[in-house]
Amino acid sequence: MKPTRGKTPKKTPRKPPSCAKDPVEVYCRLRPVQEDDELCIEVINTNTIQLKPPEGSHAFRTGNYKETQHFFKFVFSEEYSQKAIYDSIALPLVEDLLHGKNSLLFMYGVTGSGKTYTMQGTPTDGGVLPRCLDVLFNSLGDLQARKYVFKPDRVNGMDVQTEADAMLERQKKELMPPPVAPRTPRTPRAPVTPRTPSTPRRPKKAFPDLDNFVRVPDPTCLSTIDEDNNYAIFVSYVEIYNNQIFDLLEEQPYSLHSKGLTPRNLREDHIHNMYVAMCTEVEVKTTEDAYKVFLKGQAKRKVAHNQLNTESSRSHSVFNIRLVQAPLDSLGQEVIQDKDQIAISQLSLVDLAGSERTHRTNNTGDRLKEAGSINASLMTLRTCIETLRENQTEGSNKMVPYRTSKLTHLFKNYFDGEGKVRMVVNVNPSAKDFDETTHVMRFAEITQEVQVARPTEIRFDIGLTPGRRKANEEYKKLLEENGYDMPPPPPPLLTLGPPFPLLQLSDSCDEETLPHLVAFLAEREKRRRIMEDELARKQGAFRAMLVEPDHELDHLRTANTDLTAKLSSKTRECDRMEKRIRSLEQDNVVLQRTHNMYEKDKRDMASELSEKEKMIQMETQERARLKQALKGAVTNQRDKWEKECNKRVRQTELKLQTEMWVREEKLRQLKQIVQGHEEEESAKKAAKEVLVESFNRSRSPPAQRKNNPPPVRLRHRRSRSASNSVWIDHQPTETLNTETVLQPNKSKNAKRVSNPSMKDIRKTDNYMLTHQEEDSAGELETKIYKADVIPTRGGGRAVQFTDVEKLRSEDPLSSTLGRSKRRVEDDPAEYSGEWTDVETRCAVGLEHRAGSSSVSAVHTVANKKHKKSR
Ligand SMILES: Nc1ncnc2c1ncn2[C@@H]1O[C@H](COP(=O)(O)OP(=O)(O)OP(=O)(O)O)[C@@H](O)[C@H]1O
Structure with missing residues (x-):
């Protein structure tokens, strides 16, 4: 959020947010537990806590027994006091507020985890909010402007008036009876929701009695304040209930009290800051004033009893502290009467309603609806933060859904513009809260990755001498000490003449004094005209002297604008290149990983291949050996069978020869008996000889066959x-x-x-x-x-x-x-x-x-x- 500031030449309202960015700082605070409570959180060091899923938790039931560690800017264990927490977390924000910078501090956590305790504390041991007010007023002391010098202009800005006018207004308001605020006409788009009858509006026990509590204030005082300014503090207090904004400081006629508060709308001012329209802003001059206002609002805040907290906040509350400052004039007496010279900074202290699980709170009916609304708005907050982180880390340009919830819409400027954002994650280390706590931790981790533009300090560069207030005070002191005998103020360079003569008439017939006075005044008038002429001449001469540097200044301004434009374009280019480098580096990492993977695969495959080659070689050798063995066996077998065949053939031949010879012998004998012819006998004999010859395997062919x-x-x-x-x-x-x-x-x-x-x-x-x-x-x-x-x-x-x-x-x-x-x-x-x-x-x-x-x-x-x- 940009500080609300006039259109000074040095600081234009629509200037782009500062390039330097800081992450949202997230702190963790552990609340004490009862002795018999089982714990699920261990503090590892001042930045780390460890969560261990207890038996019975959802994580444990789903087999997730792993311990998880979560990192924070700082972890406050239960031994840390409210003061220590305030000094570390909120005191720097108060210092920023005094230097014109905006800040947002919000408490986040499960219901009953100690958010309200951290924010408000107890009368004897105050929380962040009362300590902020203490330190603020301690530091401002006499630097505050008279009441009503600064006046809210109803559109989130401030008007300024002289001290005399302010005194008149003071008198008017103090003499008048307390005003009854008119009912704000209801807009058709924001109808009044019927009040939840069973949701009581009552203060939390931390402040049981508005008038009779004894508070122990924080004595801290900051000294780094510009003393040449006048300051004023305005506070407002709103709550967001069922996604509607209510002004907790709204003045109501008694007759309308029972009808509840009027829902307010969110608006955007001329420099794009969000504000609650028609919201009551009270100017406070002391811590006690501020407290009364706070407690008045607190009395209207909605709290209810549930299983986990006797006084559980049913709404998100936002306590705004606005610091208005403007420079003193050259004499160091009054603020400069120029609206454009007013700077406004804001510290928003937010006590979020706790995220809750209905099965644990046992809420029903309206409480259940409230819980739904609370969880929905927290979910929107989470979505916005996640989208912001994604846009920032991955360079995407997704629309952040601020408008989904009034809570996120109200704080849009803190994330989109300038400011410092800090979050305190309140944690109950009890094992019963484990499941909800894990969600809170995840959100905290995401939030820490979001970056917010660093706010720039306000400097009133109006060419007045520093130390004006001190000089004026010294002068007044001298005046008081010396009375009429005080030394005259330094003579002016031009005088209208000697001091006035004695103007007292001696009697009613005094004829001298009045003519003498007339002559004196005539002389004075003459001198005045001469001086005016002289002044006009000197002004002309001075203007002529100024023209040249003015031209030079114009020229320099133009050059400066050009250079600034060039610088911003270069800066944008640098940002773009950086993003590109980041994305390329990521790609490179992925490629490197892929390369390593392929290299490993290659090595594996090479070793597999060499193994297979060895196996093939061995198989080839084995095959050759078997082939050789088989060949030898075949040759042996063939030789054996050849020998056997030859032997059998010879045997068969012998047998056949013998049989043939016997048959031929029988035939011959038969023929001898049957035929007695000798010729035939001889022919037969010859034929038989041929046959015998052939049987005897004679290789010479028989001669008688030629003619056959x-x-x-x-x-x-x-x-x-x-x-x-x-x-x-x-x-x-x-x-x-x-x-x-x-x-x-x-x-x-x-x-x-x-x-x-x-x-x-x-x-x-x-x-x-x-x-x-x-x-x-x-x-x-x-x-x-x-x-x-x-x-x-x-x-x-x-x-x-x-x-x-x-x-x-x-x-x-x-x-x-x-x-x-x-x-x-x-x-x-x-x-x-x-x-x-x-x-x-x-x-x-x-x-x-x-x-x-x-x-x-x-x-x-x-x-x-x-x-x-x-
Ligand atoms: N650090 C602490 N030291 C002592 N008491 C604590 C601490 N934190 C919380 N408590 C006590 O725990 C109870 C619940 O705390 P508190 O009301 O602050 O919780 P919460 O987070 O605001 O809850 P809800 O979201 O329901 O409003 C209160 O009685 C409070 O006094």
Whole structure:
């Protein structure tokens, strides 16, 4: 709140608040508890208290057992006296008041925590309020102006009048009977609320009797006061009840007493300070006067009994002390009669109603409504403080909802403008109050973060000599001491002539005195005119002398205004930059944190990766080892099976040879018996020799087969090999020459190999395998298997058998068995078995996989056989 001040050249009313800011100072006071009370608060040091959730508290029930610490400007434990608290908290505010600065001091806390006690105290041990008044009057002493020199102008300002006028008014008021204040016309927007019938208006016990209490005053006196000013103190006392403002000093006709007080409106004055319109302001000249006024208002304040406090305040009370000051004139006798030279400062002492929980106070009905209103206004106060803090710390520009509650609206200027704000958080350390106390603590912490513009001190720079009052007093003292013999005042530079002659008439016929006086006055008149001319001439000369510095002054003023504007723009820029720096610093901190987080993640992942790599390496080694072991095992197994197969083949061959020989022997003997022809005998013998020879695995082909017809089925499908593709002709070394004219259709440049290598297979498109064996009749059967060599996906080659040609050599003299067999083969209808056999055989392919050194057999055309069978 800006001090109310006239439009002096030095101090314009609408000047922006000072750039320097101070935080709201929050103090904590603990009240004494009863001996059997469980405590929930411990004082850690002079700035810190610790709250411990007691069993049964809401926090404890929700599992929050943690102790919390709260910091304050100072913590007053129960041992601290009222005097000590006043000296620390309120005395500096009184000093500020005397220097023209505004201050707000409010008591906050749960109901019954000692707010009123701290504010008012007891007659023998006064609280903040009586001590403030004591110190104020002690300090002002004789510097006070006569009563009514300053007069409230009803719009929050002050008028000034001469001491003579003030004396007249004094006489008028003191002679007149006490005035009966007219009822304020009610505005439609603020109707009178019906009084709560059960809410008594009575003083608290601290001041039981208005007239008969003996008070112990505070003797402190401040000496840093400008003695060249005159001062006056005005007090007003209002309460905010159910979000309506009432003037507790309102004079009421006796007949209207029962109808209660009139609600007042809040207004804004010409310098944007909030004030209560039509509020009674009483000028007080002594502490006792002020007390009477206070107690008169206190008698009307609403208090009620509840479970927690026998006399609980049901309203927020505001006791305003306004100090008016104006400089004395050049002689140090009277205040300058210029309204613009008046400065007003204000100290608001606020005793807030206590926040309360209805389940603890057991309030019902009107008390419950009051409690709701109290809590709502406190909540608005809290919201305003929170929004202010947010705006200040985060640079936001949210609207502070001052107007939501009369309480916050009244103190808007303290937070928006200049002033010093202090709060005393009263705390009852009893465990029963824990839940409410935690809320109070939170509010206190937020409040401490709010900054308020520092008030500027008032200086009356009007070019008058300091010490005027002292000089005047000295002069008066001299006057009293010396009477008529006192030395004459210093001669003026210009005089109107000698002193007046003796004007006493000697008798009724005195003809001399009057003409002498006329001549004297004529001379004086003449001198006066000369002096006036001289004065006018000197004034002209002086004005001419003044013009130049005046111009210079104007010039300097303009320059000064420019510089001030530049400075304020620079200051704003600085503020903006500071805000930006703060926000960037915050961003930086966040980024730094994120960076650290990613760095940590990176390290973790790198270590995980190296572990995984190690594991992969170990697995690869293990796999290689297993592969090696498997390869060895496979090789061993294959060798073993090869040996076993060879052994069995040899055994089978031997057995078959023996059986064949026995059969041939039997046949020979049979033939000898049945046929006696020797020629046939010899032919048979020759044939038998051939057979025996072939059975004996003679590798040379029998000569008589040359002329035999080819044992190839004529209708057999020829191979598809007659192309330009590259062939490989695989003929094992023991293959016999069939010497037949029917040769397989193959490329002329087919490469003949006895044991194909992988290299050969890779280069070829087709493959041909010649296989010879002896059939059951002992005839030589030659089979030529044909296959396509197909590259596999893996880069190897698959050999897919597609055809087989069979060539059988037969003895012309052999039995009908051979012929009938041939017949069957010639019949295509009967050939399906053979074909099926070929298809089955051809379904097996040889496959070479890339990187493998061996060739494996695979089933390649399993589905082909299936199709055929359908
Ligand atoms: N520091 C203290 N020393 C001694 N007594 C105290 C102290 N603080 C409070 N008390 C006593 O506690 C009681 C309640 O105090 P008080 O009326 O000041 O509480 P309050 O906070 O104003 O309550 P409400 O909000 O209900 O008005 C009074 O009887 C008062 O004398």
